[in-house]
Amino acid sequence: MNFKQLSKQVSTLCLLSATLICTLTSPAYAATPLHGISMHGDLKYPSGFEHFDYVNPQAPKGGTVTQAAIGTFDSFNPFIIKGAAADGIGLIYDSLLTRAQDEAFSLYGLLAESLEVAEDRSWIIFNLNPKARFSDGQPVTAEDVAYSFKLLREQGSPFYQAYYREIEKIEALSSTQVKFSFSSTENRELALIVGEVSILPKHYWEKHDFTKPGLEVPIGSGPYLIDSFDAGRTISYRRNPDYWGAELAVSKGRYNFNSISYDYYKDGTVALEAFKGGEYDFREENSSKRWATGYTGAVFDEGKIITQNLAHENPTGMQAFILNTRKPYFSDSRVRAALAYAFDFEWTNKNIFFDAYTRTHSFFSNSEMAATALPSEAELSILEPVKDQVPSEVFTQVYRAPTTNGDGKTRSQLRTALRLLKSAGWELKNGLLLNKDGQQMVFEILLVSPAFERVVAPFSRNLERMGIKPSMRVIDASQYINRIRSFDFDIIVSGFGQSSSPGNEQREYWHSSTADQPGSRNTIGIKNPAIDYLIDQIIQAPDREQLVLRTRALDRVLQWNHYVIPQFHTSSYRVAYWNKLDFPAIRPTHSLGFDTWWVKPEQPGQ
Known part of the structure; x- marks a missing residue:
């Protein structure tokens, strides 16, 4: 072998070695960049x-919009x-x-x-x-x-x-x-x-204490900056003129207001009167009574304020009376099931809500993931590993929250409830529902909105007819937040929102690992290995079909454990706004899309 051949072989070996070293040491994550x-x-x-598609890329920029906060x-x-x-x-x-x-x-x-x-x-x-x-x-x-x-x-x-x-x-x-x-x-x-x-x-x-709340203005990278505020009363944001992302495709037609403000009010009734007086510009209404009776007057007749029901395709989730299962009374599913018979939705909807709502039966209502029929063979195979850990009704019945004919007569429903309570060790004696130790069932329904007292009042009356002593307490927002975070309540009115693609958030709602974490959204306090298993199945779903099937399976198990007393939902946004505002002709199917709205430019002579 001559020197030239030797040099060529050495060079080849070096090249191969270098290639091998590069292969072994280079990151094994090369992939095609995606948008x-x-x-x-x-x-x-x-x-x-x-x-x-749901924006107006030529939407005018400018103007101010003010909303209410409670x-x-x-x-x-x-x-x-x-x-x-x-x-x-x-x-x-x-x-x-x-x-x-x-x-x-x-x-x-x-x-x-x-x-x-x-x-x-x-x-x-x-x-x-x-x-x-x-x-x-x-x-x-x-x-x-x-x-x-x-x-x-x-x-x-x-x-x-x-x-x-x-x-x-x-x-x-x-x-x-x-x-x-x-x-x-x-x-x-x-x-x-x-x-x-x-x-x-x-x-x-790194120069501030992240664990402490405070009102020092932080730094962000978003389309708006904090402009001014009066602690606890109002806050204003101004559109950042130097926002780095203004020309991105995902930003076009959005963030059109020069200024966005939030004025704080103590309750929704006061806020509505302020709205009609022109104190703010846009309002999404959550009270059916106010929607049916409060949006009247000259400003509406003259078209200065516009009201609309804007339909959406969002899952409406579960709004309900939430029962804290950490409390001894509510650790028994028979007790939880019994209390549901005291809520007369049909009468409430007709007499209080002006027939504005639909009864909720599913934790994934208004979606294909709601369990509204008996489980299919595919669902049964998903449930098979936890068959012995879930209520038998999961396999044999379709859950429906207790119903009435709406005439206010609930005698038969309350009799059913008392039978369930008796099986759980409670007896109605001399008008009082007592346990084996002679103690009456007593609990508190905690509220943050005075408007909900009218919903709780008839529910409480039915509970009293069953020998229970409920109390209703309305507290301010700060107290309420702190008590919920520490799970210091018996019953609250709350909800579990859902997306079109359930996933990791289900752990925060129902998983055993979050039940004892202060501030978690597992307000019910669920510790159930079957539910833990089904949550993992949802998170691991390989495709949309399996996601839907596994979510329905979870829905059934949540339903038949009677963790909540289901209330109601609507599949539209009830909005009212002063006519200075406008929005695109095409609306997003999965949100209100208020970030695509704008202020109409003033016309000559205005």
Whole structure:
């Protein structure tokens, strides 16, 4: 072998060695950059799309809009369980991705101009937009992203720790590239939901105490800035003229108001009168009585205020009387089932709500995920592993909340309730419902809205006819928040909102791991291994069909455990607004889309 041949062989070996070393040491996560990501199925909007269909890209910019808020605020930190955060505070923050509100669950680039994701979704890389800036001009970096998740999971609300617990590692690969690695390849939603978190500036929060609520104005990267505020009374945001993302496709036609304000009121009745007096511009009504009787007068007759019912396709979830199962009375499902017979929805809807509502029977009402028929063979196979841990009715009956004919006569319903209570060890003696120790059933129904007293009053009267001694207490918003966070209540009126693509949030609602976490949304206090199993099945659903089937299975088990007394829902937004406002002809199917509205330009002579 001559020197030339030897040199060539050595060179070849070196090249092979270098290639091998490169292969072994290079990250094994090369993937095609994508402009968006969908939970199941294809994206509606292609790469390079100009704007969402439900916006008006030529919407005029300018003007001010004022809305009402109820209660008070003492904090600009919505990420912790302490304090009452100001309404609208999310306007100052951006996330890596943003939702399309006309798709079930699809996200498109915001702070991240593109993403790369493993086929099995075991990791995702976000490539930050080099133009992304915080409101103080500092660039948004991969280090800010990693810091945000560390801060939220270690010092934020317990929600973040539970929701993102399967994030195994976060790496800043460069100043504009960050990688999330996950401990499970079965949680397909996780790659999406990490993209929805507000990204916080490290250079600001490392100098401040994140755990304390306060009114020092924070730094964000969103389309608005805090302009002014009067603690607990009003807050105003102004559109950031230097907002880095104003020209992005996902921003076109949105954030049209120059100024957005929230004025605080003690209750909805006072707020409505202020609205009719021109004190603010837009109102979404949640009281059927006010909607039926309160929106009258010259300002409506003359068209100065417009009222509309705007239909939506959102799951309406479950609004209900929430029973705290941590309390001895409500740990027995027979007691919980019995109390439901005291709520006469049909009479209430006719006499109080002007027939404005539909009775809720499902935790996923107004969606294909609601269990409204007997389980199919496919559902039965999902339920089989927990067959011995769930009520038998799950397999043999379709759950329907107790109903009446609406005439106010509930004798037969209350007799059924008393039979259930007797089986649970309670006896009606001399007009009192007593346990084996001779103690009467006594509990408190805690409210934050005086308007709901009229709903609770007839419910309480029926409870009293059963020998129970209920009390009703209305407290202010701050007290209410603190008591809910510490699970210091017997019964409350609350709800569990649902999206079109249920996933990790189900852990926060019903999983055993969140039952004892102060501030968690497992207000019921559920600790049920069968439910834990079904939540995992939902999170691991490989496709839309399985997601629907597994969610129906969970719905059945929640229904037949009688954790709540279902109330009612409506599938439209009831909105009223002064005629200076307008909105696009095409509306998003999965949100009100108020961020696409605008103030009409003044016409000559106005």
